[in-house]
Amino acid sequence: MQTNSEEIIPLPLNFKTHANFNLENYKDLQASFQQDYLGTWAKLAQEELFWHKDFLQTLDDSEKPFYKWFPDGETNISYNCLDIHLKDRGEKAALIFEDEAGESEAFSYKVLHARVCEFTAYLKNLGVKKGDRVCIYMSLCPEAIIAMHACTRIGAIHSVVFAGFAAHALKDRIDELSAKILITQNGFYRRGKMVNLLEVATEAISGNSPIEDLLIFKRVKEPLSLQSSLKIQIHDVERELKNLVHLAIKNLNLSTHEVPEQTPEWLSGNDTSFILYTSGSTGKPKGIEHNTAGYLLWAKLTSKWVFDLKDEDVYWCTADIGWITGHSYVAYGPLANGATVFIYEGAPNFPEADRYWALIEKYKINIFYTAPTAIRSFQAWGLEYIEKHDLSSLRLLGSVGEPIGTETWKWFYQNIGKSKCPIVDTWWQTETGGIMISTLPGVNYMIPGTAGPALPGISAEINPEGLLHISKPWPSMLKGVYKNPDRYIKGYWTTIPDSYLPGDLADIYAEGYIKIGGRNDDVINVSGHRLGTAEIETALAKHQTVNESAVIAIPHAIKGEGIVAFVVLKQGLMNSTDSQQSHGSTEERERILKEHVANEIGAHAKPERIIICEALPKTRSGKVMRRLLKDIAQDRLPEGDLSTLEDKDVVAKLLAVAKLKR
Numbered sequence: 001m002q003t004n005s006e007e008i009i010p011l012p013l014n015f016k017t018h019a020n021f022n023l024e025n026y027k028d029l030q031a032s033f034q035q036d037y038l039g040t041w042a043k044l045a046q047e048e049l050f051w052h053k054d055f056l057q058t059l060d061d062s063e064k065p066f067y068k069w070f071p072d073g074e075t076n077i078s079y080n081c082l083d084i085h086l087k088d089r090g091e092k093a094a095l096i097f098e099d100e101a102g103e104s105e106a107f108s109y110k111v112l113h114a115r116v117c118e119f120t121a122y123l124k125n126l127g128v129k130k131g132d133r134v135c136i137y138m139s140l141c142p143e144a145i146i147a148m149h150a151c152t153r154i155g156a157i158h159s160v161v162f163a164g165f166a167a168h169a170l171k172d173r174i175d176e177l178s179a180k181i182l183i184t185q186n187g188f189y190r191r192g193k194m195v196n197l198l199e200v201a202t203e204a205i206s207g208n209s210p211i212e213d214l215l216i217f218k219r220v221k222e223p224l225s226l227q228s229s230l231k232i233q234i235h236d237v238e239r240e241l242k243n244l245v246h247l248a249i250k251n252l253n254l255s256t257h258e259v260p261e262q263t264p265e266w267l268s269g270n271d272t273s274f275i276l277y278t279s280g281s282t283g284k285p286k287g288i289e290h291n292t293a294g295y296l297l298w299a300k301l302t303s304k305w306v307f308d309l310k311d312e313d314v315y316w317c318t319a320d321i322g323w324i325t326g327h328s329y330v331a332y333g334p335l336a337n338g339a340t341v342f343i344y345e346g347a348p349n350f351p352e353a354d355r356y357w358a359l360i361e362k363y364k365i366n367i368f369y370t371a372p373t374a375i376r377s378f379q380a381w382g383l384e385y386i387e388k389h390d391l392s393s394l395r396l397l398g399s400v401g402e403p404i405g406t407e408t409w410k411w412f413y414q415n416i417g418k419s420k421c422p423i424v425d426t427w428w429q430t431e432t433g434g435i436m437i438s439t440l441p442g443v444n445y446m447i448p449g450t451a452g453p454a455l456p457g458i459s460a461e462i463n464p465e466g467l468l469h470i471s472k473p474w475p476s477m478l479k480g481v482y483k484n485p486d487r488y489i490k491g492y493w494t495t496i497p498d499s500y501l502p503g504d505l506a507d508i509y510a511e512g513y514i515k516i517g518g519r520n521d522d523v524i525n526v527s528g529h530r531l532g533t534a535e536i537e538t539a540l541a542k543h544q545t546v547n548e549s550a551v552i553a554i555p556h557a558i559k560g561e562g563i564v565a566f567v568v569l570k571q572g573l574m575n576s577t578d579s580q581q582s583h584g585s586t587e588e589r590e591r592i593l594k595e596h597v598a599n600e601i602g603a604h605a606k607p608e609r610i611i612i613c614e615a616l617p618k619t620r621s622g623k624v625m626r627r628l629l630k631d632i633a634q635d636r637l638p639e640g641d642l643s644t645l646e647d648k649d650v651v652a653k654l655l656a657v658a659k660l661k662r
């Protein structure tokens with residue numbers, strides 16, 4: 001297929017000549033991968049990572065699809081992100097943080113390393129060891145990143161749960177992980193309001209919970225009450241840490257500025273570094289398990305190649321640590337390259353809709369990586385917020401998480417990048433560990449709305465049905481689904497034999513440019529957050545009034561997709577929907593059900609609309625006809641073949657209730 005050449009945007013000359021990765025490197029590497037696929041990965045791994053013990057085997061595929069990368073080598077993620085920079089970059093800023101109130105803090109590599117070592121000692125003191133699962137439920141703040149690094153330093157498996165998740169969702173993850181430690185904070189500020197994370201965390205572990213120790217960082221000035229009826233140890237981390245460091249200094253005769261060095265645990269390349277839950281097509285999210293060496297190798301290389309990270313850059317990725325982007329492109333990849341990473345804890349429109357632009361101006365951000373949903377909001381808020389600020393420090397922009405679309409791409413390019421910053425539209429997933437498809441800013445021209453070619457080493461293909469698949473294993477691939485090998489095999493490796501199936505549809509154009517079309521399964525993407533329709537239906541089913549439901553997504557101007565839930569209430573409730581006295585009005589029911597979903601999963605899963613109906617449109621074999629619901633939710637007369645419907649009258653009834661709701 002040919003693309004419209006008018007759409008091509010050439011790379012700026014300075015990138016062609018000065019990028020970390022240029023056309024020559026690209027051609028050499030492509031040729032090398034073609035000649036010797038595994039040998040090239042081995043060479044990159046030797047060049048890029050510090051190995052405590054060299055690996056002899058690059059890939060063990062004897063139990064495929066449970067591929068094991070660098071299984072006999074020994075390394076450590078945190079060591080590769082921090083210790084290796086101490087000599088040359090000790091005083092360089094590793095992390096710069098600003099909270100919503102405008103308080104900021106900078107951590108040099110030396111200080112970040114010291115803080116990670118302290119917290120490592122603290123966790124070890126609590127008995128945390130290699131292989132233990134540690135759950136982190138925190139905002140995007142330095143302590144969260146320190147906690148992640150302390151875990152990888154010990155070889156404890158961290159599982160970060162996005163701070164927007166509700167108590168039930170947190171509890172499900174803790175239980176499946178059998179996590180003994182939960183790290184949280186007493187709160188943080190978002191849009192000027194205190195978010196009480198501790199309350200949610202406490203609710204999640206009340207009752208039967210594997211958690212033995214609850215660690216609380218005091219991040220807001222509320223007094224910390226350590227009284228609780230829970231049968232667990234509750235820790236004021238700040239106070240205990242101080243005591244621990246004090247004691248260590250005394251015992252080891254160190255000066256007050258020294259921190260006891262914490263030798264990292266040397267892990268096998270294939271040991272699990274972290275588990276991150278993501279939504280799939282069933283009601284239960286799946287724990288995506290990542291390895292150690294292959295994951296870090298690709299996070300490091302892609303940060304260097306795709307973002308063209310240079311020593312003098314200030315890099316800002318707006319993703320939260322609760323998502324994979326916050327792992328690979330906030331906590332690990334950029335630090336492995338010795339970069340300066342900026343993080344911001346608050347909302348983009350607080351106190352005004354220009355907060356991001358003010359931050360870019362203040363910290364002279366050079367690289368800005370965000371999500372299309374955010375860009376669409378900036379677009380809606382208006383140019384006046386942007387024009388107030390000097391964005392001339394920016395030199396590269398990035399997009400991730402959902403299709404950006406041609407118009408939003410162009411808006412971003414013109415108004416934020418002032419038509420001089422290349423945009424990298426990066427396609428990847430929680431499962432892939434790192435970016436798989438993207439243009440490289442020193443190599444490839446751009447086509448607005450088209451992600452670009454697969455990166456070197458990544459074998460992306462598209463089958464005749466339009467399914468994107470990856471035909472060769474790559475180092476940062478997931479190593480499995482936690483406690484569920486069947487789901488790993490069936491979900492990713494069965495549809496196309498020996499090929500990894502991400503579940504996205506795509507088209508391929510000239511020169512291997514790939515345009516992502518969206519999901520091919522029941523996973524929806526709301527503001528760049530993955531949610532399973534079945535997951536929302538399972539949450540709705542838990543409400544006492546709900547008999548059954550069907551959830552679909554419809555296009556949403558800002559969020560990309562919006563959730564609509566068709567709900568059938570339990571018998572006896574349907575006929576009295578408008579009798580306020582007995583069961584409340586329809587509006588009230590809808591509000592309650594929306595809140596219920598937010599309480600079960602999190603606010604990001606709250607449906608835009610709940611449509612209470614008498615029955616769902618089902619085929620004779622009992623399957624819900626979702627395309628029909630999609631039409632109805634968008635005020636369209638259903639198209640296509642409806643002959644397999646069990647009850648044809650259902651269409652008219654659905655149209656009537658859906659319209660009534662406008």
Ligand code: WTA
Nearest residue numbers: 400401402403425426427428429430516530
């Ligand atoms: C979608 C986020 C189009 C895709 C890193 C994928 C994208 C899912 C893009 C993974 C992009 C991600 N263009 N769609 N540049 N990037 N997606 O696991 O459907 O939260 O399967 O990882 O987001 O979402 P996840």
